[in-house]
Amino acid sequence: MKQKEKQRKSEKKRISVEEGLFTLPESTAENAQLIGSKCKFCGSVFFPKRLICGSCFKEGMETILLSNRGKITTWTVIWMSPPGFKGQVPYVLGEVGLPENVTIRTHFTGVDPNKPAIKLGDEVEMVIEKIYENEEGNQIVSYMFKPA
Helix, strand or coil: CHHHHHHHHCCCEEEEECCCCCCCCCCCCCCCCCCEECCCCCEEECCCCCEECCCCCCCCCCEEEEECEEEEEEEEEEECCCCCCCCCEEEEEEEEECCCEEEEEEEEECCCCCCCCCCCCEEEEEEEEEEHHHHHHHHEEEEEEECC
């Protein structure tokens, strides 16, 4: 086997926890962005993206990229692992309001769950981080927000 083929097989991949939630840039020079949708009729914005507007119930949603900075609207510390969760507990979970007038439920990273130093209205920015590794050693990643 050639050296390059061996190297490719040994390289770990970053795999999105769920397709269609965010862009996953290959280079660190690019920023990841959440993928939402905006109604062509009433202008309502949603995350995750949807096919039918939840406000006017019309079809005709366009896919948009959302801001990766927002403000904390609520948060709490989760002490017990929900069924199927493969991340570490405790963790900080909350919601972030984005400029597009949409609220995102998210994990917060860079915040100590034992002494959370965040408050409502704090500015945060989106990052992509590893949740766990699968059986092949690939990183399963998701969007999270951290203090800006």
